[in-house]
Amino acid sequence: MTGGLAIVGLGPGDVALVTPQVTAALALASDIVGYGPYVDRIPARPGLTLHPSDNRVELERAQHALEMAADGRRVVVVSSGDPGVFAMAAAVFEALESGPQHWRTLQIDVLPGITAMLAAAARVGAPLGHDFCAINLSDNLKPWALIEKRLRLAAEADFAMAFYNPRSKARPDGFARVLEVLNDACQDARPVIFARAVSTPEEAIRVVPLPEAKPEMADMRTMVLVGTSATRLIARDGVPFVYTPRSVLE
Amino acid sequence: MTGGLAIVGLGPGDVALVTPQVTAALALASDIVGYGPYVDRIPARPGLTLHPSDNRVELERAQHALEMAADGRRVVVVSSGDPGVFAMAAAVFEALESGPQHWRTLQIDVLPGITAMLAAAARVGAPLGHDFCAINLSDNLKPWALIEKRLRLAAEADFAMAFYNPRSKARPDGFARVLEVLNDACQDARPVIFARAVSTPEEAIRVVPLPEAKPEMADMRTMVLVGTSATRLIARDGVPFVYTPRSVLE
Numbered sequence: 001m002t003g004g005l006a007i008v009g010l011g012p013g014d015v016a017l018v019t020p021q022v023t024a025a026l027a028l029a030s031d032i033v034g035y036g037p038y039v040d041r042i043p044a045r046p047g048l049t050l051h052p053s054d055n056r057v058e059l060e061r062a063q064h065a066l067e068m069a070a071d072g073r074r075v076v077v078v079s080s081g082d083p084g085v086f087a088m089a090a091a092v093f094e095a096l097e098s099g100p101q102h103w104r105t106l107q108i109d110v111l112p113g114i115t116a117m118l119a120a121a122a123r124v125g126a127p128l129g130h131d132f133c134a135i136n137l138s139d140n141l142k143p144w145a146l147i148e149k150r151l152r153l154a155a156e157a158d159f160a161m162a163f164y165n166p167r168s169k170a171r172p173d174g175f176a177r178v179l180e181v182l183n184d185a186c187q188d189a190r191p192v193i194f195a196r197a198v199s200t201p202e203e204a205i206r207v208v209p210l211p212e213a214k215p216e217m218a219d220m221r222t223m224v225l226v227g228t229s230a231t232r233l234i235a236r237d238g239v240p241f242v243y244t245p246r247s248v249l250e
Numbered sequence: 251m252t253g254g255l256a257i258v259g260l261g262p263g264d265v266a267l268v269t270p271q272v273t274a275a276l277a278l279a280s281d282i283v284g285y286g287p288y289v290d291r292i293p294a295r296p297g298l299t300l301h302p303s304d305n306r307v308e309l310e311r312a313q314h315a316l317e318m319a320a321d322g323r324r325v326v327v328v329s330s331g332d333p334g335v336f337a338m339a340a341a342v343f344e345a346l347e348s349g350p351q352h353w354r355t356l357q358i359d360v361l362p363g364i365t366a367m368l369a370a371a372a373r374v375g376a377p378l379g380h381d382f383c384a385i386n387l388s389d390n391l392k393p394w395a396l397i398e399k400r401l402r403l404a405a406e407a408d409f410a411m412a413f414y415n416p417r418s419k420a421r422p423d424g425f426a427r428v429l430e431v432l433n434d435a436c437q438d439a440r441p442v443i444f445a446r447a448v449s450t451p452e453e454a455i456r457v458v459p460l461p462e463a464k465p466e467m468a469d470m471r472t473m474v475l476v477g478t479s480a481t482r483l484i485a486r487d488g489v490p491f492v493y494t495p496r497s498v499l500e
Contacts, residue, residue: 016274019364021266058496084371086496090379093493097484104486110372112364114269121334122360129340131400133383133409142498150381153407157400159383234347236354243343246308246336248392 003072005065005106007089009082009113010041014199017114025076025111033065034078034088042078056140058088062095069106082115086136086164117162120195120223123205125234125241127193127225130248132160137178138171147174148181155185160231160244163224167215176215182226183210191233191242193225194218205239253322255315255356257339259332259363260291264449267364275326275361283315284328284338292328306390308338312345316353332365336386336414367412370445370473373455375484375491377443377475380498382410387428388421397424398431405435410481410494413474417465426465432476433460441483441492443475444468455489 006025011017026032032042036052044050053061062077069075079087089110096103121128133154139147154161167175189209194217196204206217210226218224227244234241256275261267276282282292286302294300303311312327319325329337339360346353371378383404389397404411417425439459444467446454456467460476468474477494484491 011269014271016271017269017362019261019267019269021264024266082368082372084368084376084378086379089372089376090493090496093375093379093482093484093491094495096491097482097493104484108491110375112267112368112372114362114364115368118332118334118362118365122332122339122362125343125360126334126339128334128384129336129343131383131385133381133404133407134378135381141496146498150407150409153403154383157383157403159400232343232347234343234354241343241346241358243340243347245344246340246391248396 003069003074003106004108005069005075005077005092006109006111007077007079007083007092008111009079009087009115010038011114012081012116012119012199013197017119017199019111019113022111022113028074029076030074031068032076032078033061038078038080058091059095062088062092063099065092066095066099066103066106070103079113080116082113083110084112085115085134116164116198116223117225119198120193120225123195123198124193124207124239126243127191127227127231128160128162129244129246130160130228130230132162134162134164136164137174138165138168139174144174151178151181152185155182158228160228161226163226165220166218166222166224168220175218179213179215186210186229188229190227190229190231193242194222195225196222198223207233207240207242253319253324253356254358255319255325255327255342256359256361257327257329257333257342258361259329259337259365260288261364262331262366262369262449263447267369267449269361269363272361272363278324279326280324281318282326282328283311288328288330308341309345312338312342313349315342316345316349316356319356320353329363330366332363333360334362335365335384366414366448366473367475369448370443370475373445373448374443374457374489376493377441377477377481378410378412379494379496380410380478380480382412384412384414386414387424388415388418389424394424401428401431402435405432408478410478411476413476415470416468416472416474418470425468429463429465436460436479438479440477440479440481443492444472445475446472448473457483457490457492
């Protein structure tokens with residue numbers, strides 16, 4: 001078996017959202033590498049070795065995957081959602097660039113997945129139906145001031161916004177500040193969607209006007225979407241539909 | 251059979267990128283509604299009626315789909331990519347909001363798909379590995395000045411950028427202006443990725459530095475991705491890998 005590396009997206013949780021391309025790559029794998037909870041989603045089978053690892057060791061995990069691929073293993077690195085969106089693909093290429101030259105001749109494929117913002121948006125309608133941006137709210141890898149700057153510029157551009165990693169136990173206060181900045185920059189009651197654990201049995205969706213959004217509505221399993229100034233609600237039983245019109249008038 | 255409406259994403263082209271959830275919805279459908287080239291991707295079978303329509307009639311198409319669902323048909327509206335990203339979902343909710351009240355009690359589901367920017371990004375590495383934005387470059391439904399404003403703010407925020415609908419026969423000049431604005435706003439040689447017809451037999455990928463990007467490198471089947479100021483290339487045989495590092499230093 002020739003070695004190689006596939007960096008795949010498992011989607012938000014439901015197996016019905018895993019692409020056949022990813023399923024095929026998993027079926028051919030000799031080794032699965034990833035954050036523990038994502039590796040747990042892969043069924044065990046003879047000939048398959050699982051390599052779960054902790055959070056925040058992305059670069060070491062990527063190096064390990066590349067080493068095994070160079071040794072002739074058929075390695076699959078798993079991410080939740082899409083591997084290219086705040087997930088493992090960038091870490092693998094960082095490791096590749098700083099690693100030995102022979103790694104560059106490996107067969108390396110990135111296989112896309114349904115990223116959390118698209119799954120969350122679909123559950124409420126089409127809140128990302130116009131121009132939008134995606135921002136990782138964790139300041140583990142970038143200065144907090146840059147996050148605030150991007151929020152203000154995104155509001156000025158009137159982008160819809162999708163926030164990954166809004167809040168964690170290690171960062172309890174940042175998301176409160178995000179809501180302050182947004183209220184100050186937007187000055188309206190546009191809808192905010194809190195979509196927790198989309199497509200899993202723990203799924204919970206909540207839609208509130210921006211001034212009523214509270215930090216404790218989000219945790220690390222929550223995707224937060226914010227509408228544009230034009231985003232609309234359609235009332236119905238239960239959670240309303242939320243959509244952003246395609247048109248902006250002159 | 252109870253009527254209902256599913257608005258589904260067929261992904262960029264390859265059937266291996268269609269989710270099992272969408273495949274299941276298509277198998278249960280009585281009627282398929284969509285832009286002709288997307289409806290053409292659905293195999294005919296007894297009991298299934300195909301309703302292809304022209305471009306730029308999204309609202310009429312959405313109304314037709316809702317009417318059939320209200321008549322008890324099992325309707326699937328198909329989009330390329332993801333239905334919530336510059337596709338049919340927003341049009342259906344626009345039609346729903348302005349339509350008869352009883353439409354609001356219909357079962358309406360949006361089923362996500364692999365949107366073009368994620369498929370294109372995966373083919374070259376991880377160019378969207380940091381904060382990014384998605385902008386529709388067509389000015390059919392918004393003023394051109396708003397597009398330029400968003401480009402300048404996105405560059406100031408140092409977002410990676412994904413451009414949908416960069417160029418068409420009806421709009422031959424806009425994309426040239428986009429490249430002028432970007433060169434003026436960015437003042438560097440960050441990579442630009444032209445990804446045409448990703449995952450189809452006509453796929454063609456090209457990576458050039460921003461100052462060397464030319465309007466004729468894009469057409470309506472091309473997804474254009476622009477890196478951040480930190481995006482990096484890893485040379486190899488053929489198209490280089492392109493990735494945006496996860497970290498921004500203080």
